[in-house]
Amino acid sequence: MKKIDILKKLRSSRLRPTKQRVEIAKFLFEREKTFHFTVESLNKLLIKKLASKIALATIYNTVHAFKTAGHLSEVEVRGNKTYFDTNVSNHHHFYDSENAELIDIDANDIVIQKIPKAPNGKKIKNVEVFINLKN
Template sequence: MATETAGKNVTDILRTAGLRPTRQRVSLAELLYSKGDRHISAELLHEEAVAASVPVSLATVYNTLHQFTEAGLLREVAIDGNKTYFDTNVSEHHHFFIEGENRVIDIPGDGVGIGRLPEAPAGMEVVRVDVVVRIRERQ
């Protein structure tokens, strides 16, 4: 039986997003959303799945996270092009990346102001602006 997520059953959430609620998708969704809003890498979610006895490969975790992102259930946060986190909070907001800890935390929605954006090339439109502010402890 699927757990409740923000008052909704994860099976219903998947169906509403246009995704078939397979056993693996439901199990991964339960792991993702059972701890509230958070930023997670595919590797960490895979570790949590293994610890919870969910039989799933790392490749399936990656595929599922990308499917959830395409369906609007997650937001992808790319750091340096080689590290990707998935955010369960899909609202408009930006992020701090804590160097040395490899941790991502939210900046409140009004915490960043964008004064001017370039015009998109012909036939294109700006969909979203993602700001990642890198921080570290003072030396």
């Protein structure tokens, strides 16, 4: 993803392309593969990568702004920290608890044959499959 596209992405979601947002966006979206992270891990990686450091609060703000804008998705993982994913399409996850690592599974690689109907006036919003791994 080019810098110009980063700027477009930010502007299209009514987020001013500040220095910090552009740097974080470049770090997150200029990748081939999807990227999974927690705010803590992202912060550490940004400290390594960037000359000037970005305030932790800004990283929280920015990640949430990106999530709200639909540029990041939040992944439910048992435990204390919140995981985010640059893959915002409908997909699933392997979770390797030994390395606290998420691995994407394409939506087409899982086919569900039978599913219960939603209870009392509710509808199904989405179905997430989470496959825990062991050695």
